[in-house]
Amino acid sequence: MTYNxxxxxFNRVEQGWAGVLVQERQILRTLPALFEQVSSYQQYERDIQERLTKMRTAFDRISNERIPSEADGAALQEAQRAGEEVVRELRLTVENYPELKFSEVVRSYMRELSKLEDNLAAALRLFNAQVxxxxxxxxTFPSNLVNAISPCRSRIQVFFDSEASSSFEYRPNP
Structure with a gap:
């Protein structure tokens, strides 16, 4: 019974370490996808801003004419067409993505990253407890005797973060 x-x-320790690896793999898979999503939103918003700025400039140029009757009709049509395109695209996008603000995407990215890091920390705590x-x-007696005469298992090191540890002055074993 003691050997069992x-x-x-020992098997729980291996399972705990596998859990740590699963969490780390999840982070490695999720980070590039999240970064790509943030980058695509950033690029989308940048494109929309540029188009809106061009449209506003075109309308400003037309509206700054001293005599409206002398305003360039072709310029007005071009500005109007550009405006309709932007509005149409925004409507379609808003229907698909109700919240388009880049800052919300970044907050979402940070929340997801924080959740993944919390899951990894939990997996490491579980692993260390199992170790x-x-x-x-x-x-401990009598398991140490059984372990010595059976296929011997050696002590396993807990996960240790030397960088985090170096920032503390407290040492449990001086």
């Missing part, structure tokens, strides 16, 4: 507990705890349980199992 050692094996079970601690396994290490305690193989180091």
């Amino acid at each position: 507990r050692i094996v079970r705890d 601690a349980a396994f290490n305690s199992r193989i180091e």
Whole structure:
């Protein structure tokens, strides 16, 4: 029974590490897609802004004519056509994407990234707890005796972030 507990705890450690890898893989898959989405919205908004600026400039040029009867009819038609295109495209886009603000996309991107990081941190905490349980199992009596005479399992190191640790002055084992 003791040997079976050692094996079970070791398998839980392996499963915990697999969970960490799944979360890391999810981050690696999601980040490029999120970045691409943010970039495409940014480019879309930049294009719309440029088109709106050109349209506004064309209308300003026409409306700044001193005598409206002398205004260029072709310029007016061109400005009107450009305006109709922008409005039509915006309507279609708004119907498909009710919230077009780039800042909301960035906030969404940051929320998703935060959620992925939280999931990874949770997976690492679970892994470390499983490692601690396994290490305690193989180091305490009578499991340590059973482990010594059976196919021996060695102590496993918990995940350790040296960068994060270096920012703390507290050391549990001075």
